[in-house]
Amino acid sequence: MARQLWAPWRLEYIKQADEQTGCFFCEEGAGSLGGAEESLLVHGGESAVAILNRYPYSSxxxxxxxxxxxxxxxxxxxAEVIEIHRLAVAAIEVLGCVYGPGGFNLGWNLGHIAGAGIDDHVHLHVVPRWSGDTNFMPVLADVKVLPEHLLETRDRLRAAWE
Ligand SMILES: [Zn+2]
Known part of the structure; x- marks a missing residue:
């Protein structure tokens, strides 16, 4: 059921994945994907990065x-383990300040079978959750789940992170 709801995103994902060469995380982490204007890099650390998901489960x-x-x-x-944890903690603080969600899901999807779109560069998902968000998803997927443009979200999170 949920899989079908996300068909529009899935199509876009497949289209972009075909055109895209190399690794999303390496390119986006270096700020070289789509140039500075479209980069979804929110924070670059010493050995780890925080990037906005182009195909989000929630804002x-x-x-x-x-x-x-x-x-x-x-x-x-x-050093990487520690920094990834610290960035996750910072992400929760920043998202809490900017959006005030009711809670968070954090997790690693390891392998395609577990839902990893990119399985050769590990990444930790930080997903803000709101009361009732899954209930609204079937009816108003685009409107309710993605009320804000990705680049606007990026700018707000970058500013809050500083
Ligand atoms: Zn990579």
């Missing part, structure tokens, strides 16, 4: 990834 859906192209959690260095 402000962020992903925290190591800057290095790493395909498994076991390969992360201690």
């Amino acid at each position: 402000g859906h962020l992903m925290i990834a190591p800057s290095r192209h790493v395909g498994s959690l076991a390969e992360l260095t201690d």
